[in-house]
Amino acid sequence: MTLQSEKINVLVIEDEPDIQTFVVWLLALEGYEVGAASTGEHGLEMARAGGANLMLLDLRLPGRDGWSVLAEMKRDTKLADIPVVIFSASAAVPQKEKALGMGAVDYLVKPLSAEKLRKCIKRALAS
Amino acid sequence: MEQILKNKEKSTSELLTLLKLATELDITEGSQKQTGVQLSINDTDLRELVEGQISKLLQNNENLELEIKKRKRMAEHLFKLNKAFRTLCQCNKIVTHAGDESALLNEICRTIVGVGGYRFAWIGFGINNNKKTFRREVHAGYEEGYLDSLDLTWAGNPMGQHPAVAAFLTGNYCLINNTLTDIDYAPWHSRALQSGYASLIAFPLVTNGQRLGALTIYATEPGAFAKDEIELLIELSNDIAHGIAVLRDRTAHRKTEEKLKLMFDSVTDGITVMDLNGIITDTNDSAIQIYGYDSKDGILGKSVFELITADDCDKAMENLKKTLVEGRFEGAEYTMVKPDGSIVPIEQSTSILRDPDGNPDGIISVTRDITERKKAHQYEEMDRLKTNLLSAVSHELRTPLASIKGYSTLLLDYSDRLDSEKQSHSLTCIDNATDNLTELIDHLLDLSRLEAGLFRLDKRPTEFGGLLRDTIAEAKVRYPDNRIEIRLLKDFPAMLVDGRRIRQVVDNLLDNAVKYSQKDTAVTVRAKRGGGELIISVSDQGRGIPAEEIEYIFDRMYRLEERLSENPSGLGLGLSLCKAIVEAHRGRIWAESKVGKGSTFYFALPLDKKKAGKKL
Numbered sequence: 032m033t034l035q036s037e038k039i040n041v042l043v044i045e046d047e048p049d050i051q052t053f054v055v056w057l058l059a060l061e062g063y064e065v066g067a068a069s070t071g072e073h074g075l076e077m078a079r080a081g082g083a084n085l086m087l088l089d090l091r092l093p094g095r096d097g098w099s100v101l102a103e104m105k106r107d108t109k110l111a112d113i114p115v116v117i118f119s120a121s122a123a124v125p126q127k128e129k130a131l132g133m134g135a136v137d138y139l140v141k142p143l144s145a146e147k148l149r150k151c152i153k154r155a156l157a158s
Numbered sequence: 159m160e161q162i163l164k165n166k167e168k169s170t171s172e173l174l175t176l177l178k179l180a181t182e183l184d185i186t187e188g189s190q191k192q193t194g195v196q197l198s199i200n201d202t203d204l205r206e207l208v209e210g211q212i213s214k215l216l217q218n219n220e221n222l223e224l225e226i227k228k229r230k231r232m233a234e235h236l237f238k239l240n241k242a243f244r245t246l247c248q249c250n251k252i253v254t255h256a257g258d259e260s261a262l263l264n265e266i267c268r269t270i271v272g273v274g275g276y277r278f279a280w281i282g283f284g285i286n287n288n289k290k291t292f293r294r295e296v297h298a299g300y301e302e303g304y305l306d307s308l309d310l311t312w313a314g315n316p317m318g319q320h321p322a323v324a325a326f327l328t329g330n331y332c333l334i335n336n337t338l339t340d341i342d343y344a345p346w347h348s349r350a351l352q353s354g355y356a357s358l359i360a361f362p363l364v365t366n367g368q369r370l371g372a373l374t375i376y377a378t379e380p381g382a383f384a385k386d387e388i389e390l391l392i393e394l395s396n397d398i399a400h401g402i403a404v405l406r407d408r409t410a411h412r413k414t415e416e417k418l419k420l421m422f423d424s425v426t427d428g429i430t431v432m433d434l435n436g437i438i439t440d441t442n443d444s445a446i447q448i449y450g451y452d453s454k455d456g457i458l459g460k461s462v463f464e465l466i467t468a469d470d471c472d473k474a475m476e477n478l479k480k481t482l483v484e485g486r487f488e489g490a491e492y493t494m495v496k497p498d499g500s501i502v503p504i505e506q507s508t509s510i511l512r513d514p515d516g517n518p519d520g521i522i523s524v525t526r527d528i529t530e531r532k533k534a535h536q537y538e539e540m541d542r543l544k545t546n547l548l549s550a551v552s553h554e555l556r557t558p559l560a561s562i563k564g565y566s567t568l569l570l571d572y573s574d575r576l577d578s579e580k581q582s583h584s585l586t587c588i589d590n591a592t593d594n595l596t597e598l599i600d601h602l603l604d605l606s607r608l609e610a611g612l613f614r615l616d617k618r619p620t621e622f623g624g625l626l627r628d629t630i631a632e633a634k635v636r637y638p639d640n641r642i643e644i645r646l647l648k649d650f651p652a653m654l655v656d657g658r659r660i661r662q663v664v665d666n667l668l669d670n671a672v673k674y675s676q677k678d679t680a681v682t683v684r685a686k687r688g689g690g691e692l693i694i695s696v697s698d699q700g701r702g703i704p705a706e707e708i709e710y711i712f713d714r715m716y717r718l719e720e721r722l723s724e725n726p727s728g729l730g731l732g733l734s735l736c737k738a739i740v741e742a743h744r745g746r747i748w749a750e751s752k753v754g755k756g757s758t759f760y761f762a763l764p765l766d767k768k769k770a771g772k773k774l
Binding site for chain 1: 552553556557559560561562563565567568570571572576580583584585588590591652737
């Protein structure tokens with residue numbers, strides 16, 4: 032199956048339904064192709080299915096958490112090139128440093144305005 | 159002696175008779191008529207005989223006098239020897255009964271002078287200082303400043319030293335038979351003459367090869383110290399030296415004992431000595447204090463296991479066995495019951511005590527009250543949990559705030575491109591997030607009130623059945639996909655409760671039950687009476703709680719970080735709040751659970767006895 036469009040594909044992994052919906056709507060309104068998962072396992076499955084240009088990843092997830100997903104993304108050579116942006120409710124500096132150290136391209140702290148999220152996605156895709 | 163005197167008397171009277179006879183003979187030579195005896199004056203044989211007899215008798219007399227003198231000297235010698243012997247006996251008695259060294263030496267000197275009949279005696283010690291002073295310790299008898307004039311040291315060699323120092327240095331006695339003529343005594347002789355010391359002898363005081371000093375004895379007559387008397391005095395000085403050594407040993411021993419006792423009682427750790435069965439035989443002051451007793455009497459004879467809580471006895475027994483096998487066991491922690499019933503955490507290390515043959519003889523333990531350490535550890539733990547709580551609260555605040563910020567900026571930026579359904583959804587999300595925030599803040603406020611002791615109930619007469627039914631009805635709306643069943647009493651007694659708070663408890667238990675259950679399983683709320691209580695239970699068929707965790711689940715701070723990682727939403731504050739609310743109603747709360755089968759949470763409220771059974 033080939034991609035029907037030239038659209039950039041963003042994969043969102045977020046367990047809070049309201050926040051997931053907000054991100055999905057915003058990205059869709061901005062013209063991105065959006066895939067969403069509520070668990071780490073499911074998110075990785077979708078990433079392996081291919082097509083994702085960017086991953087937006089929450090850290091605190093039920094079961095396999097964001098840290099584990101990030102590590103797996105960077106370990107798996109097929110997935111390592113997909114830029115990962117962390118989207119977390121933890122503002123702790125060590126967390127941010129750890130995530131960037133593990134290969135995340137950016138670390139966003141909730142709450143976040145629609146504008147900030149937009150800019151960040153563009154920046155991440157440009158890098 | 160008497161016999162000798164009698165003999166002398168006899169021979170003297172014989173001599174006198176003969177002399178008389180001779181005189182008479184002389185007279186008869188002149189006038190023969192005056193005597194009635196007819197003797198021939200020309201009998202030269204007779205004259206020779208008489209003269210011979212006289213000279214014989216004179217010789218005998220001389221011999222007898224010599225003999226008498228000899229006997230007298232012997233008698234005197236015996237008398238002196240006897241005195242020396244009595245001195246020795248008396249001194250031995252003193253040595254045996256002596257309590258301290260200076261009293262011993264004083265008494266010895268007094269006895270030598272008093273019983274021995276010597277003019278003067280003193281004892282000096284060679285002191286181990288820079289000057290090597292030979293210091294006089296005690297003296298008795300005629301002294302008159304003599305010792306002050308000596309100023310002795312034991313530096314240098316024995317030649318030319320005072321006899322006392324010479325005896326000390328050589329280890330042999332030193333005899334001056336005549337202070338006037340003995341060249342060795344020349345330096346001190348004038349002073350000695352003044353004091354009337356005609357002869358002297360110094361004996362070394364040596365014990366176990368250690369030189370202590372010397373005993374010096376003075377006599378008024380020259381050559382006063384005969385050989386056998388000296389031997390007795392040597393024996394005497396050996397006994398004195400031995401006496402000093404024994405006393406010094408005893409003093410050193412006592413000092414060591416006192417020092418040990420002082421150390422024993424001044425350590426802040428409790429020291430307990432027990433026999434191999436754990437029966438306490440001795441303790442120091444700190445141990446008495448740690449164990450919570452007033453005096454040692456209360457503890458001695460008790461088993462160490464009596465002091466430890468029943469829960470820890472097996473552990474203590476095990477550690478005692480290990481001590482006996484390995485020689486020591488360190489850092490065991492127990493809880494201990496004081497006589498007033500209070501519980502104290504202690505740390506105890508035990509070592510084996512052995513008799514001189516190396517056989518186990520007892521056990522010594524060092525005990526420390528670790529209440530403060532435990533407290534400090536608890537504070538640290540609380541501090542850590544508070545930090546965790548803060549970061550958890552921050553996380554919990556950010557999640558609803560993320561909804562509010564996200565949807566409001568979405569509405570602002572894209573209002574023209576969002577259909578009414580999406581707009582309405584956005585507003586609902588904002589609304590829900592605001593409610594979540596309010597609830598979170600309420601929880602935190604309740605907890606801080608709880609912590610500050612400001613938690614107050616607003617109790618009113620309440621129709622409990624209605625309260626439960628309303629609460630469950632709302633939950634059914636909240637969880638339309640879950641099966642919530644209800645098994646209530648027909649008649650509820652009148653209850654005086656804070657209805658809002660009780661609803662909070664039921665809500666919380668229901669929320670948990672739903673959260674941890676699959677959608678197709680039932681959550682059941684029951685109410686029943688029993689034991690003067692109204693018992694409410696909420697059961698689920700969810701994943702259950704491991705047994706080791708169930709006793710902690712009502713603790714607010716319980717392993718918050720672990721709970722958070724497993725349970726991403728919610729602070730886990732709910733159950734601790736439920737507990738606080740129920741307990742404020744003088745009720746109780748508990749849980750029963752089986753992993754994989756589900757959990758039941760109970761809370762029981764006491765029924766008002768006066769109004770019990772009355773319907774509202």
